Structure formats: C-alpha cells, structure tokens
Amino acid sequence: MILRLRFSKQGKIRFIGHRDVARIFERSLRVAKVPVAYSEGFSPRPKLSFGLALSVGYESDNEYLDVSTAVDVDLAEVAARLGAALPDGIDLIEVGEVARSRTSLMEAVTSCDWAIDVDGQDLDTVQASVDRLLAADRVMIERERKGKPVRDDIRPDLLSLKVFMHTETATPRIHAELGTESRSLRPAEFVSVLEPPVRATSVRRLHQWISDGMTRIEPHEAVVSRAAHTKCAS
C-alpha cells in the first residue's frame, strides 16, 4: 500500500534542510509504528519517496511524501499516530492512499505556487520589473550543470506572476507560479532576475500542481482515499 502524506512546514523548523525532514519522517514513522516497507539488500532503507525539495528557510503549506507500507494500514490511525509523533512546525494535514501505478511526486509535479515577500524596492518598481520579465521573450540565467556553468532560459517557467501589497508586513508580495518540468525553477533564481534588485524576506510554497495541459490537480487529489489529521485541542 502506498500512502501519500500531505504536510506543512512552518515556523522555526523551516530552517532545517530536506535531508533533515527525511530523517524526521523516518523516525516519526517508527515512533508511530507505521509498518514501512524496506528495500531489499544488505543495507535496507525505508521506502520513502519525497517530492521537490524545499530550500532551507522556506515555509510551505503543501509538502508531500509517499510511503510504501509492508501491509495495508488504516489511514485514520496512521494520521492520528504520525501526526502526534511529528515535531512542532511539521504538521500533518492528511494521509491518502495512491495507486501503486502512480507517477512519482518528483516526476508528476509540473509547477509550484509561491508567495515571495521582497523588500528593497516599492510596489510600483517591483510591478514594473515583473512586467518587464513577462514581456520578454527570453530570460537568461547562469546555472551550474555537472560543475560547468550553463546559460538557461527560464522564461518558459515563469507561468504566472502577480504583485500586490502584503498588508501584514507592508512589503510587496509576489505570487509566482514557477514551472518545475525541465529543471525546477527556484524562487531564489527568479528573484535574482528582478531588476532593480530586491531581497526576498520570506518565501512560502502555497501549492504544488500536477498539470496535463488541460486540467491541473494537487498531489493530494490524486488519491484513491484519504483521512484528515485533526490536531487535538491540547
């Protein structure tokens, strides 16, 4: 049976890395006594399959992890036990079952929505620089591939950019849908092409999308059944 876990990552714990999150899930699944399937071989590893890594310091409303279990489990029980075992800041939202034949999270996700708060320029200036990007045919950035510098056009991955004033922080916020299909466009890379330069003060992943060009769904919608995790009042 394959479980798709949906969780958020926010607060102080956003400063831990992707590998740290993986280790936390390995341990929490053991504490929750979820019968995780292990790989064969001399050094068996739990069969966990993560989606796109979230950079250190970023928050997320929607992270996903697929877990293979050795035997069938009750989704509601897993949700309750695992939800209680995870540390503060990593909050389990729901547990679903996906088909064995599913496409892996890494391959399936085609774009992500981000909320990026920036400072250094006022709202109009940020709006103008975003407009310039959207008007451009090509937006080139320097990247490294296999240790060698390459130049990539990221314009195809700028799917949607909206600028508005974030009332809480009184700084401009950009809602960006960035493509992940060729090579995942990272928020920091996007921010680096804004001219004049701005600094991202807070970055949050809002959604991950699976699109076939016609319709799009979120990974937790690609399940056959699901159980929500409700936090107790305590």
Added chain:
Amino acid sequence: MSTSTTALWNQLEPLLMRVEKPARYIGGEGGAQTPIHNDGDVAWLFTYPDTYEVGLPNQGLQILYEIVNESPHGVAERSYAPWTDLEALMRAEGVPLFSVDTHRAASAFDIIAFNLSAELTYTNLLNCVDLAGTPVRTADRGLDDLFVIVGGHCTYNPEPLADYVDAVVLGDGEEVISEITDAFHCWKQAGRPGGREAILRELTTIVGVYVPSLYEAVYDGQDLLETRPLFDDVPARVEKRTIADLGEWPYPKTPLVPITDVVHDRLNVEVFRGCTRGCRFCQAGMITRPVRERPAEQVREMISAGVARAGYDEVALTSLSTADFSGIEGVIADTMNDPNCSNLSISLPSLRVDAFGVDIAAELQRGRRSGLTFAPEAGTWRMRQVINKLIREEDLYGAVESAFSQGWRRSKLYFLTGLPTETDEDTRGIFELARNCVKIGKHHTSGASVTVSVGGFVPKPFTPFQWFGQNTLEELRRKIGVLIDENRKSRGVQFKWHDAEATLVEGLLSRGDRRIGPVIETVWRNGGTFQEWSEHLDLDRWLDACAEHGIDHEWYVYRHRTEDEVFPWDHLSAGLHKDFLWQEWQDALAEVGLEDCRWTPCYDCGACTGYGIEHVVASATPPAGGSQGTGQDLASGGAVPVTLLSKARVPVG
C-alpha cells in the same frame, strides 16, 4: 515551539537566512524544554563551547538540563557557540548570546554553565561569555552579571581559566547541581545579601565546588610553591564529587532528539561510569573512578523507552570500555528480543581489542558492516606495557581476523605517538601492526583496508604521566615523518595524523597555571575561536600571545617534572593519591604493567577508599576473552577468576 517567539527571535530570524546551517540555532528537538522563568527561580544557561553539532549530543549537559528543570527552583535552557558567520552578524546587529530553547538573551539567566571537554575550546568560552554581555574576567563582574560555572573533564586543571570562571565543579554533576541551585535560590530569595562574594563563598561549602578567586597562587620565580585559600573557612583542598550509584540517576530520561545533523545521532545509554583498566595516559580512566555499573534492567528499560519515544534505529551503549559491562550479554539478548527494538542496531563505541569484542559487535550490528575501530594506542608490546594498555599482538590480530571474517571491510586503528620512552622502533611498530592487519584482511577480502590514525600525546593532570615532558613540536613532526615514510611501504594502509601544532597548544592549556590565562584571553581577542577546528587554529597566534605575556611555553609543555613538583592542580583532588600516581609513573618507566582492580585486590589508588565508596560491578568474574589487564589467558575465557597478589607488582605478559 513554532508559534512562540520572542523579541530576540525576531532580531535573530533574518540573520539566519544569511548563515550556513541555520538549524543549529532554532532548538525544537524532541525532549527540548521551554521552561517558564518565575521570579526567584535560578536560571541556568547550559552552554557547550563548540558548535551545535558537537555539543548537542553531550550527555553531561543533557543530564543536568533535565535535573535542573525537574527541580523546584531551577530552570535550564541550552546554548552553543555560534559559528563565525553568525557571530559576525550578531556582533554587527547587537544580538547577544541566546538560548535555543526559548530564544532568551543570555543576560536573562543567572548562571552560564559550560561543559569543558577539550582544552582547545577555552577561547570559545571567553567568546560566549563576551557575547552574553558579561565581562570575561571575574574581577570585572558586577552583581547583575552572569555567574560563569564550568564542569567536565578539563576542570581537573581549571587554573588557566582561574581569572575567568566564578566556580568550577569537579566530578559527577548529578547531585551537586541541585545543591548549587538551592544555594543560589536562598541567596536570591534573601535579596542577594553580600553580593557576588557572599554567594561564591557560600558555594565553597559544597563538596566538589571550587571557587578560584578565593585562592591565590604563590610563586618563587618560575616555580609554583602552592595554591592556597585566602580565608580560613575555604577548604585547602577541593575534592571531586562522585555519585555512588548510577542506578539512582537514570538520566537523561528524555534524551534530546535532534532535528538536524549532529555527531553521534543515536540513542546513547551510559552503561557504566569510571574505568579501572589503568591506561596511564588516560585522564578519563583516572578521574572517573571507581567503576559504577548501571543495573542491567535499567539499561534495558532506558533502551526500550528511548527507542519507543524517539524512533532511533541505533543505540550506543556508552562507557569507557563497554565490553567490560557485566550485564552486556543479557542486555543484548533482551534488547534483540524486545518488540520495541526491531531493526535496532546496537553499537559499542569503545570496542575492546580482542575477538570477544568483535563477536559481540557482529551479533549487534545489523545491516552494512563498514568499519570497526580499535585502539591499541602503541605499536610495540614494550610500549604498551609502559602505558599499561596490555593488548597483545595476538589480541589485535584475533580481533582483526574476526572482523574481516565476519564481513567487515575496513578497520581503523588508533595510536598515540610521543609517549614516554618511545623509540623509533616503537613508532615504526605502529605500521608493523597495521601491515599485518592488512595481510589478515586480504585473506578474506581483496578490498581490505586499514586506517591508522595517530594523535600526539598530551600528558594530563591526575595521570601517571603528569610528570612527563611532552614531545617537542619538532620531535612530534619528526615522528610523523617516520610514520609517513613507513606508510609509503605499506600498501592497503591509510594514514591520518593529528596536527602537532594543536598538540602543543593542548599541552600548554592542560598543565598550565594561572599565568596562562592572559595568553588565552589575548588569543581570543585576536580572533582565535574554534581552535578545535584545524582551519581555525593558528599556532603563531598562541606563540605571539605567549611572548607578549612573557610565557615560556617550552617550560610549561616540554619540561619533565620531578617528584617534588608542585602542580597547579595540587589543591584539587580526584581522590587519587599522588604517591600512587608517582609509583605508576615509576612502573611505567620500568615497563611494568598493572592489573585491573575491578577483579583483583585493591591497589589503594584512593578513588574508592578516600570517599568510602566501592566499585559497583554486577559480576565478580572478569568478562570473557580479554587478556587486557584482567590477568587472564585469552584462551580461558571468563571461567577462571583472576588471582593476583595484593599490591605486588608483577610484569605482565
């Protein structure tokens, strides 16, 4: 954790986006506490003067953190030395040292307490005190400044830090921590009568607590004559604290489960404290006597509870020589059968050098067998008799044979160089052993490899080698050169060595006196933090500081001491009789070994008799297999009890 923020956190948070490994600074581990600070509570900030990754697993701090937070008037939080990138930002932005638990400023605490496990962290201690906003010198501190208290192995010679720390705790902290908390509580309740001086004076009535400012060191030129109390009611000699029964202290009960990378990221259960194997170079083995085993049942419970709570897949049974634990076989069998502990791998960080130890390891280590580590410490039997690490060559070869035949592919061998009486033959013997180990390994796997790791020997206080003049920088470098030459003709051996410059600095701090303090301060002021990290250690900075303060480092480090030497730590006591240590030094020079007193008559080293305590060992029979100091023949296993003459010293081997 995620929701509670402080003003300081709001200042710190933007800085964390700009540093490497920000997870070092966020707290939030499993078992982390966020205590409420009430007026009148005694607030401890337990600080490890090195990085978070190194400091978090420290068991001593975790134990005291729990005990204080359980106490009626104490609260405890934790802090770690910020790495240089964050430190620079903190100084630029005016952010003080903070606790990782609730992100409170250090100044909101009463006491900043450091675990001193390594001398090279001393400059970090000063840096942390400075970042906390407290003057680094005790003489400059006022009523509202932090009290700086230190514990840990280095405190057996705290004299280099005498002008910088308010109080020093010698020995086991479990009991004394609450006595100190109570003393501070009463003093605070009463409105802090008499100021800092009064509470420090009060602390001297607690056994195990040393207040350096209440003593003066008297010199005759270069020589130390004595370190004496300034007042009649201050004890002339401070004894260490020893808990009689480890079973009464099942701590840490909720070990911290890190949420980011740390060293030793596993459940650690201390199975016994103390060691009487009597290795003469080993300070830990001398100052932590006697042996006190944890009841096997309690060890099992701590493993089971820890695994259920934290989800670890590895537990380390810690001690100075875990294969010697009387209950080892029962604990292992029961743990393997515990349904809570399925897929749990058990590791013994201090593997004994013999086949018995490897057999245990083989039974325990599920999954990939990558490498096993042994510590023969010296290359020849003669040398090992001098240091009383009585491992025979056949013990090592048996261990290595056993390891390679059971699927391990790599062995790592630890050695010291610069030992008393060491000749080039002894030094070269290291590679002789290593080459033979490779040969044994090749019988089993063509990929067999042996790593030789060599550290420079630093004589430590309260060991038989405290009289020994450390090898000079040049001599250590020459010996490393000899080893490099040997390595060229040794296929299948990887050679790693410890920087001789770090050895020199460690030597200066280990046996230094109060006159070394200004050297430490100058090195710190010149930017010399994280001296444990080779990329940060700069010997010239130390030598320049010595020159600036008129310190002859060679006199401190290289000089052989004579029997009448007054040590800077002579007014402190680890229970060991100085004449016992001197006799051991003489026996070392005569290449005479000494048996383990756990299973043999008492030599009266002083550690038990002086404090009216005893070894707590579940079995009167030595463990199977080892010849190391048990006086047993390797072949006879654990069946034959040892017979030895009381106090008589016989050559072993």
